[in-house]
Amino acid sequence: MATAAQRRIKSVSYAKYGYIFILPFFIVYFIFALWPLLQTFVLAFCENGTREPAFIGLDNFKTILATPPENDFKAMGIHETFWRYFKNTLIIWVGNFIPQIALSLLLAVWFTDLRVKMPGKGFFKVVMYMPNIITAASVAGLFLALFGDSSYSVINTLRGCAMTKEEIAAAGLTAAPEPWKVITSVWGSRVLVMFIQVWMWFGNTMIMLMSGIQGINESLFEAAEIDGANSTQTFWRITFPLLKTIMVYTLLTSMIGGLQMFDIPFMLHTGNIINENIATIAVFVYQMFHSNFAKPSFGYSGAASVILFVITSILGALVFYVQRDKDAIAKKKQRKAAIKAAKAKAKGGGFSI
Amino acid sequence: MNKLKKSLALIATLAIASTAFVACGGDSTPANDTPADTSKAADETKPAEETPADETKPADETKPADDTASAENKIAETGDKLSVLCWTGDDVEKMIENFTAANPDYAGKVEYVNVGSKGQEAREQYANYFAGGEDADLFVLEADWILDYINNDEYTAPLTDLGFTTDDFKGCYDYTVSIGTDKNGVLKAASWQATPGGYVYRTDLAEEYLGAKTPDEMQKFVDSWDKFTETAKKVKDEHNIAMADTLGGMWQVWQYNRANAWADKDNKLVIDDFCKTYADLAKEYWDNGYVTKEDQWTDGWYQIGQDDSTMGYFFCTWCLGKGSMLSNAEGGEGGKTFGKYNITAGPSGWAWGGSWLALSPKCDNGQIAHDFVKYFTVDENTAKDYALFKSEFVNNPNAMKAIVDEGSNKNDLLGGQDQFSVLYEAAGNIDMDGKITAFDSQIKDAFNGAITKYVKGEVASYDDMITEFKKEAAKIEGLTVE
Incomplete structure (x- = not known):
């Protein structure tokens, strides 16, 4: 027979408060994340040019992916734009991710190395993280001022493109040099976007990798040092293999973020027309449903989003596959084989006698 | 004890939950007020709308239903402030300053609300803004996309609701009235400005290079495109200087002089000789x-x-006022070329853009809204005041004529020249009837994108450029491209 106190304890279930506390998150999540997500999939199969679209099946995907018929300018325009932007996305992501991870890894290793007693570590960490704090709009404005096509951008002024006639005469030239058109050139603008992305994100990646390295048991590094391993050996034999999980995480987040890159490619241009050499899939999605206020093309936007989602999923699965723990899998197989063998032994025990 | 814990937990939860929704609510006071007000206003509007329509029948005027002298303001004065929405304060803030100075009773009762930072942005955001609970009485529309709004009764109410009759706008330039009229013949928006443009040139250089001492003499060098090109070649070859500011500026002059609209009646893209x-x-x-x-x-x-x-530069009226583009181009007051410019008509007459005041269906300041619109578009005297106040070319030929005759306008940016006397005639020739379409801003972007590629040599031939243009324009929903 339970006492009154025992009974009371039993009746108080704190689990319920837990649910109540997390409820706000789920409400917000369902309204602002899950529902729009599902809606995107629905819209991908709906018509364009109206705010109440009807179902049209796979037509949007066909327009975007299939080779358009001759003289169908609409299909040609959408198809070509999508693929051009898709190519841009991949180029810019690769060109941004590789230097970024290399730079971050190098700095992370230096900052965490026991032997390199670098003064002012905290200061550098803050400074390197800083670009990430600036809003993308300001960054785009800054780089337009620095590398703009205008004769009066910083880089072109330094080259003398903005010289007045008197200055040109004084310098013994006939004319000021032609300004560099970084923003409108194909590779100039792409490299610039890659650079901006690296510059903005390497601090963030570095801090993530540093936390990964700091998570490695310090005694391993000490042991390596005592055994006489040099820093290259330590890095390749200890740091790198043990950093794998955090590397997979970085790779995945960077990939998802990179494929959805929007802000800098969208803003790095002057005038009304978006720079098509750096525009990404996310820009395509935005343009499609924003370009015409009265008749938004939700269908193409939705279809492009779904295609992007499928690509992201495939690449994500690929990363997991490549980075899977082969030892663990091999061990699991071994264990299974051993159990099988043991079972077989137990079953067929009679024969061995 | 237990109860206390429970209630504490509940309060904490509610507090968290409520913060999660803070962003959605916005300012809750107007949100609660406005829907009630609009519904009231809407209720009042309906029966009232029918009565004048009945009255007009004997007069045999069916189209502008409210075209009677007895039009009355159907919108009650219930809101506390008149909100004027725009994407830039350049005009609206100056208008409010001028308006409240003349009507001290309204001081502090008119406010400018910023929606977006470009016309194109405002175009998208107005609709969202209206859907929210915020106050919106009047808002500004741009020529390139005005049709999206005035042809949609959800977003714009007829100006007759404020008690205006179409007769009231007889004093305006006709083209501004026809653009502000929707497809059913209802007047939905009124403009406070006419936007003719000219060629603004450096007086010192014109004298040195061409020997032109006055705007009239300069005009002889630029009075046709052949002449303009000839002069351009001369100054480029002899003095290594460009004749006009940008390709974009030249485009504005040319695009106005198109013979056809960009889309025909069936919404088909028109590619004509102009493009070539x-x-x-x-x-x-x-x-x-x-x-x-x-x-x-x-x-x-x-x-x-x-x-x-x-x-x-190719500049139009709204580029020439205080703090405007011309002022920037001169480096501001005391700048290197301050006052060293003059204006002349240039190779062809043209107009650039233009802004219209439209009435939001949610308007709850009928009286102030009426007075505000009247002040800038209907009343000749106040329009004249504003013209002199901001160096603005107001939408009232009589007012502008009076200013030109008096010679009371001296623009310091133009070295004391009166730009209105040059532009007055051009304004009378502005003809945009049937030339604007709802697709204009996008078609122009598509065409300019293709032109940019063409001049930079990224597309090889004119035909390639047109294909490029067609592909881009075809993406515009509702437009047919063949």
């Missing part, structure tokens, strides 16, 4: 350096006005 003529000219000007290679709306655009990179 302009493409050739643009390429010639770009390759030979008759225009600078800067872009409009950048710092470089203003710099070229100060360092002898260009002879002049």
Whole structure:
């Protein structure tokens, strides 16, 4: 027979408060994340040019992916734009991710190395993280001022493109040099976007990798040092293999973020027309449903989003596959084989006698 | 004890939950007020709308239903402030300043609300803004996309609701009234400005290079496009200076002089001789350096006005006021070329854009809204005041005529020249009837994108450029491209 106190304890279930506390998150999540997500999939199969679209099946995907018929300018325009932007996305992501991870890894290793007693570590960490704090709009404005096509951008002024006639005469030239058109050139603008992305994100990646390295048991590094391993050996034999999980995480987040890159490619241009050499899939999605206020093309936007989602999923699965723990899998197989063998032994025990 | 814990937990939860929704609510007070007010206003509107319509029948005027002298303001004065929505304060803030100075009773009762930072942005955001609970009484529309709004009764109410009759706008330039009229013949928006443009040039350089001492003498060098090109070649070859500011500026002059609208009645894209003529000219000007290679709306655009990179700019009325583009191009007061510009009509008459005041269906300040619209568009005297106050070319030929005759306008940016006397005639010739479509801003972007590629040699031939243009334009929903 339970006492009154025992009974009371039993009746108080704190689990319920837990649910109540997390409820706000789920409400917000369902309204602002899950529902729009599902809606995107629905819209991908709906018509364009109206705010109440009807179902049209796979037509949007066909327009975007299939080779358009001759003289169908609409299909040609959408198809070509999508693929051009898709190519841009991949180029810019690769060109941004590789230097970024290399730079971050190098700095992370230096900052965490026991032997390199670098003064002012905290200061550098803050400074390197800083670009990430600036809003993308300001960054785009800054780089337009620095590398703009205008004769009066910083880089072109330094080259003398903005010289007045008197200055040109004084310098013994006939004319000021032609300004560099970084923003409108194909590779100039792409490299610039890659650079901006690296510059903005390497601090963030570095801090993530540093936390990964700091998570490695310090005694391993000490042991390596005592055994006489040099820093290259330590890095390749200890740091790198043990950093794998955090590397997979970085790779995945960077990939998802990179494929959805929007802000800098969208803003790095002057005038009304978006720079098509750096525009990404996310820009395509935005343009499609924003370009015409009265008749938004939700269908193409939705279809492009779904295609992007499928690509992201495939690449994500690929990363997991490549980075899977082969030892663990091999061990699991071994264990299974051993159990099988043991079972077989137990079953067929009679024969061995 | 237990109860206390429970209630504490509940309170904490509610507190967290409520913060999660803070962003959605916005300012809750107007949100609660406005829907009630609008529904009231809407209820009042309906029966009232029918009565004047009945009255007009004997007069045999069916189209503008409210065209009677007995029009009354159907919108009650219930809101506390008149909100005027725009994407820039350049005009609206000056208008409010001028309006409240003349009507001290309304001081502090009119406010400017910023929606977006570009016309194109405002175009998208107005609809969202209306859907929210915020106050919106009047809002500004741009020529390029005005049709989206005035042809949609959800977003704009007829100006007759404020008690205006179409007769009230007889004093305005006709083209502004016809653009502000929707497809059913209902007047939905009124403009406070007419926007003719001219060629603004450096007086010192014109005298030195061409020997032109007055605007009239300068006009002889630029009075047709052949002449303009000839002069451009001369100044480029002899003095290495561009004749006009940017390709974008030239485009504004040319696009106004198109003979056809960009889309026909069936919403089919129209590609005519204009495209070829302009493409050739643009390429010639770009390759030979008759225009600078800067872009409009950048710092470089203003710099070229100060360092002898260009002879002049294509500017229209709203580029010439205080704190405007011309002022920037001169480096502001005390700048290097301050007051060293004059205006002349240039090779062809043209107009650039224009802004219209439209009435939001949610308007709850009928009286102030009426007075505000009247002040700037209907009343000749106050329009004249504003013209002199801001150096604005107001939408009232009589007022402008009076100013020109009096010679009371002296623009310091133009060295004391009166730009209105040059532009007055051009304003009378503005003809945009049937030339604007709802697709204009996007079609123009598509065409200019293709032109840019063409002049830079990224597309090889004119035909390739047109294909490029078609592909881009075809993406516009509702437009047919063949």
